[in-house]
Amino acid sequence: MAEPSIFFSEVNERQGVFHRRAFLMGGLAGIGLTALAGRLAYLQLVQAQRYQKLAAGNQFNFQLVPPPRGLILDRNGVSLASNRPNFRLLVARDRGMDIDKTVDELAQLVPLGPDHIERLKKDIKRAPLKQPVSVMEDMTWEEFSRVNIRAPELPGVTADMGEVRVYPFGGAFAHVIGYVAKVSDRDLAAAGPNPDPVLLNPGFRIGRQGVERAFDSPLRGRAGATKAEVDAAGRVVKMDPGGDIPATAGKEVRLTLDADIQNRALEVMGNESGAIVMMDCRTGDVLCMVSAPSFDANRFVRGLTTPEYKALAEYERRPLLDKALTGLFPAGSTFKPTVALAALSAGVDPAAHVVCNGGWYFGGRTFRCWGRHGAQDMHNAIKNSCDVYFYQTAVRIGPDKIAAAAEAMGFNHEFDIGISGQKKGTIPSTAWKKAYFKSNPANQKWFPGESLSYGIGQGYVQVNALQLAVMTARLANGRKALNPRLIKSVGGVDQPRGDAAPDLPFPHEHLEIVRAGMAAVANDASGTAYRQSQLGLGEVKMAGKTGTAQVRSYDNAASRNSASVQWKLKDHNLFVAFAPVDDPRYAVSVIIEHGGLGGGTAGAPRAREVMRVALLKDPEVRARIEQPLPLPEIGDIAEGVAPNDAVAAPSGLPT
């Protein structure tokens, strides 16, 4: 055996170096291990509470339970906006998830178009982590169960049952109720720095228009939550029902509208563009408020495609515009009752005659009347809608008196009906003109010639359909300056009634003169809308006033009533009515945009149809209509005569 190497000095030396260096290394290892222990002590002893909180935040997940949206009902409890179950498929992005693969696999389970797949992949990749993105709505039960069976193998994929808004009447209430739509970035920005978390829920829809928007907060309710223990992939490991917070359903909003009247109103509009507003002239309740053409609000819930939206936005009859509230029209001859009231207040004698020769020469030109009426008192002037009478009357009393009467009748006013979007229009006066032409001093003066067109509701006059209905309702009511009411109750709490209003500043006799004129329009055989205003309900009659608002000057035009005229250039056709004449209950205004000449032709028949529905629905009116004939005693009828003969008998009655 060789000599041990320990005896060599050179070996000895390097052993010494090694020992010193090994000692150094041991020291370094000791320092390192001590540092690790120190770090452990810091994390586990000093910061333990902070990290325990974070761990609990990881472990427990509050899953939002969206509240059911409140119902919107009509005055009789018919549901106008409700909710239906919706099976949806959601994907939430997560770490280490193969989005392309997940979506491709989902496409095997549910029908997804290739474009849709591409868009989904992009959407999911862009969405914040763990924020579910809706892949498909309204799955069938088969699709829903197919996805649910596969969901455990597909991380981030969930199929759940949510609720979706449904509007059973489609378009009839679209403008009043509005619709709900996906939450936009702008909604989130408006919600402030701490938005209601329900806004981020993929199925959540926010009120966009009309009642849905105005009452979004009471309708929305409050979201609840279920507490669940989840793993890192977001899968629920265990539910913790003790930690659940129940959702509070949204409040019910009841409108004053009547679904039957509203539906009939949209129906009678046909292809025309315009608005119909009906009010109860005892309470101020708005019974129908229709703007035509309309659109199917259900499509907005799902989200419109670009071509769908373009078709709606570019159609010249503008279905998206609410013509009942925001559509402004010259009042035309429907303004004449108001001018008559102004004249009576100014002391004009209603029996005084004005001679109509088909026109009136004033200020260097002839203002034409639509007919040649001869000598007219106020009653006949309303019945015949004589322009010359109102030209002269307007010039006599001046614009400010007309404006005062118009404002008392509800024009130039924005009513608080709970939903936004009214345009109050224009009722001109000397003060108004001064303010309006601020930059044009030459035009600030009121020219007498302007009074003429004012007198027949043209010129600067701009009104909306609701104002026309309010005017008619106030006239028919005869006592109160009624306010329209659209929202009957919110969450069971009644809203203030429309007849809690001050009295009209007109004496009863004056109103009676005007109402008699309007009754003659519809019931005197020579009235402007006699033929079109027959309700066919026996002694229950309607009173009305026709109106035509021209949209261009006819001074040089050969004829106003040309069938070949382009739609856009036709006159607006207006009609206001109330019924029954002897006991007014319902007032209606009809505006047919570019409906053509003569309020009787397009407006009156529609007003009549809508009025019939309202009258026949009213049990008291119905009792009046359906009173039994004073038949002779049973014994007087000869044996063997069929009862049908009695029905045939009225043909022999005098007409």
Place this chain on the structure above:
Amino acid sequence: MTASALTRPGERDRPISKFLEIDWTFCLALCLIAGAGGLMLFSVAGGSWTPWAAPHVLRFSACFVLTIVLAMISLRVWFVAAYPVYAIGLALLVAVEVVGDISLGAQRWLQLGPVRLQPSEIMKIGLVLALARFYHGLPPHKAQFSWRLLIPLGLIGLPVLLVAHQPDLGTAVLIASTGAAMMVLAGLSLRVVGAAIVAALVAIPPFVLFVLHDYQRKRILTFLDPESDPSGSGYHILQSKIALGSGGLMGRGFGLGSQSQLNFLPEKQTDFIFATLAEEFGFVGCISVLFLYAAVIFMALRIASISHSHFGRLAAAGVTATFTLYVMINGAMVMGLAPVVGVPMPLLSYGGTVMLTVMIGFGLVMAVRVHRYDEVTSGRGALL
């Protein structure tokens, strides 16, 4: 019956004497660490022996037997095998570069028949052996600073470059650090050490910016500011810290750590097993395991320093350095003190290759202890 230098000739070569020379305290520490690993793997599998705990315990048992067998092998055999093992390791590293399997974007594995090999692991042992053998034959003044040090530099540099190219930055750093530690232990001039440290500090920023892969750079930048992206790359570090911190003093209880049980902790069975331990057994459990690691490290260092041969000293110290670096890097990573690199906690983490490497290394350490009085010929390449 302690074997000593005064025993009869041949007495120390008897297998029974060798067997009794094995440091059983050291073995006990290893078994306790591996047992803790098995326990944690049982827990993270949701209280199940499969898929991790049972293989872990079985592998450790097999490796432990192998360690005992290796401990009986004479240092002379180790000495002779040193360069061939290194050469085989290097050849396999080149082979993996050419035909290796690609997993997770890195080329690390080599399929040899039924065996899946990670050549970088062989290299860890190979490099320690090769450097020990080289320095064994080097006069001490030359070990301080001389042109001959280019040879160990080359021995270290070649595998480091190959491993880094796979790319496996963690292992490359580990191999380079082990090599550097052995050069220092062998007597490298402290001035050179100082100069090298300064040079490294200067070189790191441009290296990080221009040489590293994107994902590697991201890991480092994330490490510097983990909260900047809590759901992206900072996720690992943050979740690991949450697991650690929420453990508190006594831990949340066996099988009750929400971070690991609910998979918030990434790589919970491998790189982040220490975080699971910390979550479920708290500060007390962590310190106990760290104490075991410290015991292994210091016992191994002591074995290195009592060896009579320079080869034995350096080999044992080299293995210890590797092991220490594993523990330090993984510990620092789990505690949010170092960037996330794929370095497991030896014996605690699940994973056969690393366990095999570590246990072969400890076989060498024990062989050094058993054969501490053996003379290893200093002749250059001479057999026995």
